[in-house]
Amino acid sequence: MKLQYFLFLFILGLGACDDDYFHDSGLANGRHDCTVWEYLHTDAYNWDSTILVIERAGLVDLFDGKDPACPEITFFGPTNISIMQFMYKTVDNDDKVMYERIEDIPVEMCRKMLLSHVLPKKMMKKDFDYENRGTLEGGTYIQALSGTELRVFRAKSSYMGIADIGAESLGIHALVNGYIVGIASADIEMNNGIVHSLSYTYQFSEL
16 A cells, blocks of 8 residues: 555645635536446546445445445545545554555445445435534434434535625534534436545544
């Protein structure tokens, strides 16, 4: 693993972010006539490690629209950099990195972490409610496939000093641990699902 390379990319990603929770990269490319699984294979820069984690977790059918129990999904997608952060920062008592390869991560851990990022239906940004300004309340409360309780919310920003006319953001609040995660690119739609790509500052284990 070229962990130093990915750490360098992570630092670059940090430098590109504002002080807010959200980083709107504007990278979303609308509608794709394929499955979520096929879409991930079109962008090696962002999703190569994500694909390997999905394979290790045995969840290819879920992302490929072949799971009869869950034919459509919403995926809050952790990118390669998010997964590399998790691997680089997970150390043992001797400060030695525990997972040098994705194959080193236990299968059940991969499965649980991935399912904490998946909702059992298609949900676009507009389908989530607004957060109550200045609070940690409001939005849409929903359970991920892992059983993790999430509060997914839209938030309005100011522009030129005028409240609520700036860019609209989408965020996730993991109720079990309090982490708040920003969406970099929302509303990437495939035949069997929606992908909301998470910020490069996100670490895989936070949901």
